[in-house]
Amino acid sequence: MQAQNRGEPPASRGDRVHPFLEVIYHVRGDARGIAGRAAAIAVEQSVEMPVAAIDDAFVRGEIVGEVTGIVPKGADLFEVRIRLAGETVAGDAGQLVNMLFGNTSLHPDVALHDVELPPALVAGFGGPRHGVEGLRARVGAAARALTCSALKPQGLPAARLAELAARLAQGGIDYVKDDHALADQAYAPFAERVAAVAAALRGSATHYVPSLSGDLDSMRRQIEIARNAGLDTVMAAPMIAGLANFHRLTRENPDVAFLAHPTLAGAAMAPPLLFGKIFRMLGADAVIFPNHGGRFGYSVETCRDIAATALAPWHGLRRAVPVPAGGMSQARVPEMLDFYGVDIMLLIGGALLETGPRLAAATAGFVREVRSFRAGRGEAS
Amino acid sequence: MQAQNRGEPPASRGDRVHPFLEVIYHVRGDARGIAGRAAAIAVEQSVEMPVAAIDDAFVRGEIVGEVTGIVPKGADLFEVRIRLAGETVAGDAGQLVNMLFGNTSLHPDVALHDVELPPALVAGFGGPRHGVEGLRARVGAAARALTCSALKPQGLPAARLAELAARLAQGGIDYVKDDHALADQAYAPFAERVAAVAAALRGSATHYVPSLSGDLDSMRRQIEIARNAGLDTVMAAPMIAGLANFHRLTRENPDVAFLAHPTLAGAAMAPPLLFGKIFRMLGADAVIFPNHGGRFGYSVETCRDIAATALAPWHGLRRAVPVPAGGMSQARVPEMLDFYGVDIMLLIGGALLETGPRLAAATAGFVREVRSFRAGRGEAS
Numbered sequence: 086m087q088a089q090n091r092g093e094p095p096a097s098r099g100d101r102v103h104p105f106l107e108v109i110y111h112v113r114g115d116a117r118g119i120a121g122r123a124a125a126i127a128v129e130q131s132v133e134m135p136v137a138a139i140d141d142a143f144v145r146g147e148i149v150g151e152v153t154g155i156v157p158k159g160a161d162l163f164e165v166r167i168r169l170a171g172e173t174v175a176g177d178a179g180q181l182v183n184m185l186f187g188n189t190s191l192h193p194d195v196a197l198h199d200v201e202l203p204p205a206l207v208a209g210f211g212g213p214r215h216g217v218e219g220l221r222a223r224v225g226a227a228a229r230a231l232t233c234s235a236l237k238p239q240g241l242p243a244a245r246l247a248e249l250a251a252r253l254a255q256g257g258i259d260y261v262k263d264d265h266a267l268a269d270q271a272y273a274p275f276a277e278r279v280a281a282v283a284a285a286l287r288g289s290a291t292h293y294v295p296s297l298s299g300d301l302d303s304m305r306r307q308i309e310i311a312r313n314a315g316l317d318t319v320m321a322a323p324m325i326a327g328l329a330n331f332h333r334l335t336r337e338n339p340d341v342a343f344l345a346h347p348t349l350a351g352a353a354m355a356p357p358l359l360f361g362k363i364f365r366m367l368g369a370d371a372v373i374f375p376n377h378g379g380r381f382g383y384s385v386e387t388c389r390d391i392a393a394t395a396l397a398p399w400h401g402l403r404r405a406v407p408v409p410a411g412g413m414s415q416a417r418v419p420e421m422l423d424f425y426g427v428d429i430m431l432l433i434g435g436a437l438l439e440t441g442p443r444l445a446a447a448t449a450g451f452v453r454e455v456r457s458f459r460a461g462r463g464e465a466s
Numbered sequence: 467m468q469a470q471n472r473g474e475p476p477a478s479r480g481d482r483v484h485p486f487l488e489v490i491y492h493v494r495g496d497a498r499g500i501a502g503r504a505a506a507i508a509v510e511q512s513v514e515m516p517v518a519a520i521d522d523a524f525v526r527g528e529i530v531g532e533v534t535g536i537v538p539k540g541a542d543l544f545e546v547r548i549r550l551a552g553e554t555v556a557g558d559a560g561q562l563v564n565m566l567f568g569n570t571s572l573h574p575d576v577a578l579h580d581v582e583l584p585p586a587l588v589a590g591f592g593g594p595r596h597g598v599e600g601l602r603a604r605v606g607a608a609a610r611a612l613t614c615s616a617l618k619p620q621g622l623p624a625a626r627l628a629e630l631a632a633r634l635a636q637g638g639i640d641y642v643k644d645d646h647a648l649a650d651q652a653y654a655p656f657a658e659r660v661a662a663v664a665a666a667l668r669g670s671a672t673h674y675v676p677s678l679s680g681d682l683d684s685m686r687r688q689i690e691i692a693r694n695a696g697l698d699t700v701m702a703a704p705m706i707a708g709l710a711n712f713h714r715l716t717r718e719n720p721d722v723a724f725l726a727h728p729t730l731a732g733a734a735m736a737p738p739l740l741f742g743k744i745f746r747m748l749g750a751d752a753v754i755f756p757n758h759g760g761r762f763g764y765s766v767e768t769c770r771d772i773a774a775t776a777l778a779p780w781h782g783l784r785r786a787v788p789v790p791a792g793g794m795s796q797a798r799v800p801e802m803l804d805f806y807g808v809d810i811m812l813l814i815g816g817a818l819l820e821t822g823p824r825l826a827a828a829t830a831g832f833v834r835e836v837r838s839f840r841a842g843r844g845e846a847s
Contacts, residue, residue: 129761132619133645138820139619141626143653148621172651173620177680179706180649187646187706187729188792191762238513238520239554240529245522264514265568268561270553272524299558300710301682325560325568327708329681348568351732380510381572411569439519 103147104171104203108185112163113194123152123165126195129188131169148173164198171203178210178367179329190353197354200362204400210332212402213370215342217428220370220406223292223317223342224259230427230455232257233294233408234448235434236282237264243273247281249438254291256448260430261286262320263296265346269303276310283314294344296320301330308338318342320373323364324349335368344408345369356387361394364405371406371430376421379412392425406430415447418454431455484528485552485584489566492577493544504533504546507576510569512550529554545579552584559591559748560710571734578735581743585781591713593783594751596723598809601751601787604673604698604723605640611808611836613638614675614789615829616815617663618645624654628662630819635672637829641811642667643701644677646727650684657691664695675725677701682711689719699723701754704745705730716749725789726750737768742775745786752787752811757802760793773806787811796828799835812836 108130114122127150128136139145147170154166174181186197213219220231234253236246250261261282269275275295282293295311297304297319304326311319323331323345335343345364350356360372372395375381377388392407407425410432418431433451440447489511495503508531509517520526528551535547555562567578594600601612615634617627631642642663650656656676663674676692678685678700685707692700704712704726716724726745731737741753753776756762758769773788788806791813799812814832821828 125761131647132621133647134618134816135820138816138822140822141619141622144619144621148619170621172653173647173649175649175651175679177649177684179681179703180679183647183649183679183703183706183729187703188762190730190732191728191756191764193733193763237515238522238525238529240513240525240551241522266512266514266554266564268554268556268558268564270556272553298556298561298564298710300560300708300714302714303558303710322560322564322568325564325708325710327681327706327711329679329684329706330708330711333681333683347572348564349571351571351734352574353732353734375572380506381569382574383572435515435519439516441519441521 104205106169106171106174106184106203107153107201108167108169108197109199110165110167110189111158111196111198112165113161114163115161116157119155119163119165123155123167126150126165126189127152127167130167130184131173133188171206174206176206176209177329178332179327182328182363186354195353197358199355199358207366207400207402210366211336211368212366213368213405214335214339214403215370216403217396217406218403219342220430224290226259228427230422230458231259231406231430232452232455233260233262233430233432234258234437235262235264235432236267237434237438239264239266239270240272243278243281246273246278247285249444250282250291250293251285252444253437253448254286254289255445257452258291258448260292260294260318262294262344264434265296265320265322265348267296268298275307279310279314279316283316287315292316292318294318294320296346297326301326301333304330304334305337308334308341312341318344320344320346322346322348323367323369328363328367332367342370343368344371344373346373347375356383357390357394361391361405362399365395365402369405371408373408373410373432375411376409376413379410381411389424392429396428404428408432410434415451415454418451419458422455422458485586487550487552487555487565487584488534488582489548489550489578490580491546491548491570492539492579493546494542494575495544496542497538500536500544500546504536504548507531507546507570508533508548511548511565512554514569552587555587557587557590558710559713560708563709563744567735576734578739580736580739588747588781588783591747592717592749593747594749594786595716595720595784596751597784598777598787599784600723601811605671607640609808611803611839612640612787612811613833613836614641614643614811614813615639615818616643616645616813617648618815618819620645620647620651621653624659624662627654627659628666630825631663631672631674632666633825634818634829635667635670636826638833639672639829641673641675641699643675643725645815646677646701646703646729648677649679656688660691660695660697664697668696673697673699675699675701677727678707682707682714685711685715686718689715689722693722699725701725701727703727703729704748704750709744709748713748723751724749725752725754727754728756737764738771738775742772742786743780746776746783750786752789754789754791754813756792757790757794759798760791762792770805773810777809785809789813791815796832796835799832800839803836803839
């Protein structure tokens with residue numbers, strides 16, 4: 086099936102010379118209109134002009150998007166496959182998402198479901214530097230699930246956040262990350278916060294993971310501040326930073342591990358693709374996402390797919406640690422470990438923080454639960 | 467109404483000391499659940515933890531989001547107003563969108579509709595450097611609508627794009643922008659493209675507007691290349707670049723005018739807010755958006771609101787030029803000028819390019835149509 090509708094045989098452009106992206110969209114519409122809609126998406130995401138007006142053979146043969154499949158998926162829902170040329174991406178993560186979903190994101194009837202990428206493109210982006218093994222090694226963990234909590238609420242001064250971190254460390258937690266709403270606010274500026282929390286955790290096995298914010302220069306300065314304070318792991322929000330900037334940071338800082346936060350990711354790009362493939366490919370060592378049954382509406386199946394995708398063998402990239410979160414509690418730990426296995430980081434924020442004066446003890450209980458699960462079930466250590 | 471539900475009187479936190487953001491969401495749900503849903507959004511977008519567990523008076527009084535209004539807007543649709551503290555933004559455009567919509571963007575039942583911002587925050591971001599008057603002055607236009615076309619398809623070599631630009635210039639067009647899919651691809655690298663197109667337009671009144679791509683460093687290099695080629699206007703995609711990086715570029719380059727492209731803006735942030743307020747506030751001199759009746763589904767009302775918002779007096783910012791686009795043609799020019807008035811840039815891409823050998827003449831027809839409208843109707847000159 087052709088992007089344009091000019092009566093040519095379906096196979097006429099089937100053999101592309103260059104590597105291509107095969108993009109899978111989920112499109113809402115009726116059966117009569119879907120072929121036209123698919124063709125329109127193929128044009129919108131490639132040449133964005135009337136195909137009949139293109140006289141260049143290379144553009145017609147290689148660059149114009151090509152509809153390669155339309156499969157009904159349910160009532161008024163279709164899976165549409167579109168082939169795009171790999172050269173259009175130019176090795177740039179921002180341009181990648183522009184090609185995959187840029188203008189089409191403005192259409193409420195289309196969701197970006199998945200993509201097959203040329204192996205050289207994936208390898209060129211490089212993926213996690215540290216991944217599952219690196220994040221375990223940082224905290225001296227064997228093959229068990231990692232534990233994590235969050236510093237919040239924003240509005241507390243740096244000293245108060247450092248106190249919370251100290252109590253979480255006292256409970257033996259592996260990682261303490263900033264809430265993603267902690268930026269460079271006056272009430273706990275980044276430099277002051279990093280200094281205070283790093284000092285509070287010095288000598289403990291707990292790793293502090295500050296959240297980066299601002300433009301690329303600002304994030305670079307913040308990484309330098311973190312490194313100078315002895316930290317080796319940071320968090321960033323790729324959809325706010327811009328994917329190309331997130332990628333630049335992971336490449337520039339091979340010694341630093343990156344947790345990717347899902348904020349601003351929206352609902353129209355499939356989370357397994359965005360977190361498990363794209364964020365991972367750009368260098369995320371761990372990907373935070375909302376677990377099912379918490380404060381967000383992700384389904385059991387979506388969560389299983391995110392974790393499976395982040396951990397799957399994929400063009401030789403390291404595995405990124407799935408971090409299901411968003412309203413979790415200690416009571417859910419056994420169920421989550423049954424569901425996800427131990428190649429995971431368990432993140433409990435509010436449910437620990439609300440224990441107030443019992444924070445260290447509650448944290449220790451969470452940590453024990455995670456470690457004893459491994460021992461109890463005879464999981465790999 | 468409180469973010470938390472602990473039986474306190476509604477007015478108990480009504481008097482905030484610091485300036486605040488009043489964020490307006492459109493939330494789908496039923497009447498019985500809306501109060502709880504609104505309270506949950508207020509918490510998610512501020513402290514992201516159980517409010518009962520917060521013992522700090524400043525955080526409880528200033529930082530916790532507060533639901534200030536819930537108004538039914540239709541069947542299962544509510545307008546929810548939430549007040550957030552201005553300090554949370556820290557003057558950072560990335561953090562602004564994180565506070566407005568970050569985690570809540572993951573919920574498919576919520577759209578970000580609008581926001582009232584503290585005047586000092588808006589003024590601090592600074593807005594357009596050039597705006598309506600500056601983009602007119604660049605091309606020596608009186609108070610008439612501006613004309614624009616696009617170089618595409620991607621895949622053409624730089625020399626072919628330069629030929630197209632030359633013919634558009636021959637037709638007397640004001641601005642020729644890159645298609646937003648033109649990045650730094652091998653078939654027409656940015657530097658080569660800028661050199662070729664700038665050379666082709668030298669001596670004409672037409673201004674070339676290359677599209678920036680990549681990370682912040684890459685975009686800076688591209689601006690330098692453009693400036694060295696004698697150009698003074700560029701295009702960028704704020705949602706792909708990252709809002710903080712887009713803002714950094716407009717502040718660093720006061721001599722350069724910026725067209726903002728809507729790619730990757732999605733459907734869950736109201737376009738009048740995103741384009742007319744946020745992009746403008748961050749320094750966009752012109753905002754491109756899909757006009758009604760073209761390839762995209764924006765309504766007549768949405769388009770009117772985008773243009774009105776971009777041009778409205780707002781905390782002393784310059785006006786940004788509305789650029790309705792996406793499948794326009796010369797036939798629609800009179801109707802669009804009737805609808806939008808002359809403080810506008812008319813962008814016709816594909817419909818001009820498909821005239822092939824008649825491109826210069828077709829462009830001249832478009833330009834004449836725009837200029838004669840002004841004369842014919844006695845609009846301000």
